[in-house]
Amino acid sequence: MFGRFRYQTTDFEGEVFDGTVYPAPAYQELDDEYSLSAVTVLPPVLPSKIICVGLNYADHAKELNMPLPKNPILFLKPPTALLPDGGQIVCPKESRQVEYEAELAVIIGKAGKNIPIEKAFTHVAGYSCFNDVTARDLQKEDGQWTRAKSFDTFAPLGPFIVTPEELEQKNLDPNNLSIQTRIWEVGNEKSKRTGQNSNTSEFIFKIPDLIAFISNIMTLQKGDVIATGTPPGVGRLIPGECVEVEIKGVGCLKNTVI
Secondary structure (H helix, E strand, O other), X not given: OEEEEEEOOEEEEEEEEOOEEEEOOOOOOOOOOEEHHHOEEEOOOOOOOEEEEEOOEHHHHHHHOOOOOOOOEEEEEOHHHEEOOOOEEOOOOOOXXXXXXXXXXXXXXXXXXXXXXXXXXXXXXXXXXXXXXXXXXXXXXXXOOHHHHHOOOOEEEEEEEEOHHHHHHOOOOOOOOEEEEEEEEOOEEEEEEEEEEEEHHHEOOOHHXXXXXXXXXXXXXXXXXXXXXXXXXXXXXXXXXXXEEEEOOOEEEEEEEO
């Protein structure tokens, strides 16, 4: 696993192993290693763009009684919406209905344009957990999604990036991973409930299809994030709650709501 971190005033990239962070060789002013508890975890990448896919789970389409799309439905989130693991999701005063959407994030590791499906995985640096936080009432009011999806803190990502090799070592396929959302009152673990419970095998468009389709429209840059869509069971976030997105083999992204 790897990610981004802050030690005192220095932001750096590094690998994570067994609770220890090892800064990348470029950060020669830092120590060779740090305890994870001694650093601040940042969003694992600084993307030029966050490309999100709407209605990409067959079970979600069934839940909504909607036909399967013929092509991926795309929208963008700004990088300013990024929030790290442990950060606070801020419910804006403009909205009365902020909701969670658990998603598998694909992190681009090599830039590309018009990427063939058969070469798509060569452009993947790894995978992470993503929460496509949405002001649902504003989405319905506007008729398009930009405002509802773009508030600061509306793109929790992390905690780290798991490489394709790490998934392969666990005999895990990114197109076949369990994905869950759990919500509970801060300080009251007994109130924990499951909001979403599905599997990426429900993808309508698999990861190589998404990379090929998107790169035919826009150049994918190193560090860009593709959020691959959410399963059924999206629900409301209320200040005073904690929400976590867990994806098998990838990690568990946890944030509080204020």
